[in-house]
Structures are given as C-alpha cells and as structure tokens.
Amino acid sequence: xxxxxxxxxxxxxxxxxxxxxxxxxxxxxxxxxxxxxxxxxxxxxxxxxxxxxxxxxxxxxxxxxxxxxxxxxxxxxxxxxxxxxxxxxxxxxxxxxxxxxxxxxxxxxxxxxxxxxxxxxxxxxxxxxxxxxxxxxxxxxxxxxxxxxxxxxxxxxxxxxxxxxxxxxxxxxxxxxxxxxxxxxxxxxxxxxxxxxxxxxxxxxxxxxxxxxxxxxxxxxxxxxxxxxxxxxxxxxxxxxxxxxxxxxxxxxxxxxxx
Numbered sequence: 001x002x003x004x005x006x007x008x009x010x011x012x013x014x015x016x017x018x019x020x021x022x023x024x025x026x027x028x029x030x031x032x033x034x035x036x037x038x039x040x041x042x043x044x045x046x047x048x049x050x051x052x053x054x055x056x057x058x059x060x061x062x063x064x065x066x067x068x069x070x071x072x073x074x075x076x077x078x079x080x081x082x083x084x085x086x087x088x089x090x091x092x093x094x095x096x097x098x099x100x101x102x103x104x105x106x107x108x109x110x111x112x113x114x115x116x117x118x119x120x121x122x123x124x125x126x127x128x129x130x131x132x133x134x135x136x137x138x139x140x141x142x143x144x145x146x147x148x149x150x151x152x153x154x155x156x157x158x159x160x161x162x163x164x165x166x167x168x169x170x171x172x173x174x175x176x177x178x179x180x181x182x183x184x185x186x187x188x189x190x191x192x193x194x195x196x197x198x199x200x201x202x203x204x205x206x207x208x209x210x211x212x213x214x215x216x217x218x219x220x221x222x223x224x225x226x227x228x229x230x231x232x233x234x235x236x237x238x239x240x241x242x243x244x245x246x247x248x249x250x251x252x253x254x255x256x257x258x259x
Contacts, residue, residue, distance in 0.1 A: 001226070001228040002219065002222070002228075003218075003219070003223075003227075003228070004233065004252050004253060005192070005249075005252050006194065006195050007172070007190065007191075007193070007194050007195045007196050007215065007218070008154050008171075008172055008192065008196060008218065009227070009231075010156060010192065010237045010238070010241075010249060011227075011231045011233065011237055011238065011253070012222075012227065012231075013124075013155060013156065013157060013237075013238050014231075014238040015124075017227060017230060017231070018123070020225065021221060022103070022123060023103060024221045024224070024225050025121055025154075025218070025221045026045060026103050026105060026121055027045065028217045028220045028221050028224075029105060029119065029121070029212065030043050030044070030105050032212050032213070032216065032217050033105065033107070033119075033201065036210045036211070036212070037107070037210060038207060039110075040109060040110045040111075041107055041108065041110065041116065041203060042107070042108050042113075043105055043107050043108075044105070044106050044108065045105055046103070046104055046105075046106050047102065047103045047104075102123060102125070102126070103121075104118055104119060104120045104121075105120075106118055106119075107119070107148075107201070109203075114204075115147055116148060116203060116204055117147060117149070117150060117201060117203070118142060118147060118148070118149055118150070119151075119152075119201070120152065121154065122135075122151060122152065122155060122158075122161075123155075124155060124158055126158075127153075127155060127157070127158025127160075128159065132159060136161070136162070139151075139161070143177070145179065146180065148176070148177065148178050148179050148201075148202040149175070149176075149177040150175070150176050150177070150201060151173075151174070151175040151177075152173075152174045152175075152199075152214065153173045153174070153175075154172055154196075156171060156172075156241075157239055157240075160173070161175065163185070163187075167187065167189070170189030170190055171190070171191045171245075172189070172190055172192075172196070173187060173188065173189050174187075174188040174197070174214070175187055175188075176188070176199060176202065178202050180205070186200075192245060192248070193248065195215040196214035196215040196217075196218050197213075197215065198211045198213040198214065198215070199211065199212060199214060233253035233255075234253075234254070237249050237250075237253070
C-alpha cells in the first residue's frame with residue numbers, strides 16, 4: 001500500500017519504526033546506486049558502533065526491548081538473618097552507556113577500493129546529544145579528506161547540521177559536499193507537501209555525477225516495509241508541527257485530502 005503522503009511520512013519518526021525504516025532505506029538507496037554506478041565503482045553499506053554515556057532524561061527515551069515491556073514489579077530485599085548487624089542502604093542510579101549503530105553507504109573506486117564518497121541518512125542520535133557531538137566530529141574529520149559527503153535529513157525533530165549561513169526554508173534536506181569544492185556545499189530543501197527529489201552523487205573526476213531518485217527509494221522502502229499496517233493514522237503525528245502543517249498532516253493521515 002502506498003504512503004498517504006506525497007513525500008516523507010512524518011509518522012515514521014516514531015522510535016518503534018525509525019530504526020527499521022532507516023536500515024531499509026539505506027539498503028534500497030544502495031541498490032539504486034548500484035543500478036547506475038559505472039562498472040569501476042561499488043557501493044557498500046558499512047556500520048559504525050559508538051558507546052556514549054546516557055543521562056537520566058535521555059534514558060527514558062531509549063526504546064525498551066519487546067521482551068521487557070511489562071510493568072516493573074515492586075521489589076524489596078529479603079529480610080536479614082536474625083542476630084546480625086545490618087545497615088540501611090542508599091539507593092543510587094547507575095551510569096548507563098548506550099550503544100548506537102550508525103549505518104552509512106560508502107562508494108569505492110575499483111580495483112584499489114579507494115573511498116570516493118560517504119552517504120549518510122541522519123538518525124535521531126545524530127541530531128541530539130550525546131550522539132550529535134560524535135557525529136559532528138566524524139563529519140568534521142571527513143571534511144578534511146578529499147572525500148565527497150552526502151547527508152540526507154528526513155527528520156523534523158532534532159538539530160540540523162551546522163553551516164555558516166542560515167539554511168533555506170524547508171522541512172527536509174539533502175546536503176552534497178564535494179571533496180574538491182569545500183567549504184562550499186549544495187543544499188537541497190523541500191517541504192512535507194513535496195515529493196523527495198533526485199539528488200546528484202559525485203564521483204571521481206572526470207566521471208559525471210550519478211543521480212538517485214530519493215522519492216523512488218522512499219516508495220520502495222515504505223511499500224516493502226508495509227508500514228501502512230503498523231501506523232495508526234488516527235493518532236496525532238509523533239512530531240511537533242505548527243497549526244497549518246498539523247492540519248494538513250491530519251487531513252492526509254485520515255485520507256481526507258488528495259493533494
């Protein structure tokens with residue numbers, strides 16, 4: 001079943017669906033690249049694992065394992081044996097570290113497999129602390145290498161990646177930073193009401209860019225993931241919206257508008 005929205009579906013930002021959606025989107029994005037890359041290039045999915053300290057407010061946002069979603073039972077220690085000295089303990093909170101898995105696409109030049117470009121689909125962890133600082137450090141390190149960077153932001157929530165200039169107006173963005181033209185960067189921007197655009201993916205000179213239709217990648221991801229069966233479109237969207245955008249999203253979600 002196709003999405004009820006012409007472009008990105010804001011209901012996919014719920015933590016219960018985003019991880020699956022993003023992993024699938026990256027896979028189909030890689031597949032679309034393979035279909036149009038010259039024979040002397042390859043596209044591969046790689047994964048970076050990071051461990052960060054999680055503060056108490058953030059811990060409450062971590063998605064629990066399905067097996068442990070039952071109500072936490074009340075607990076008290078067993079009584080001490082009679083005749084022994086005891087102390088009243090003080091209850092403390094552990095420092096919990098969260099492990100994050102960030103997938104991205106690497107374009108490699110054959111036969112030596114030289115890294116040509118890194119393609120990222122931004123995640124919630126990239127756009128809020130403590131993961132944001134780690135992502136920006138990685139981004140800065142890549143910016144000092146002759147490697148192209150492509151970042152796609154399909155999230156309304158969280159902080160945008162920083163630039164010296166103010167971003168053009170939009171709900172979603174794709175940033176194409178060419179390794180031989182930095183610090184300049186091309187910013188593609190669009191709204192909730194628009195389809196996802198095609199964007200260029202730069203290769204090594206003199207090879208021309210290849211273009212990937214993000215809208216087609218999204219449609220494949222949405223339909224093969226059968227997200228329409230999992231989303232309750234009768235509920236409010238999981239993101240904060242102004243009155244005009246909320247009214248439009250609500251109409252689309254309920255099937256009350258066709259455009």
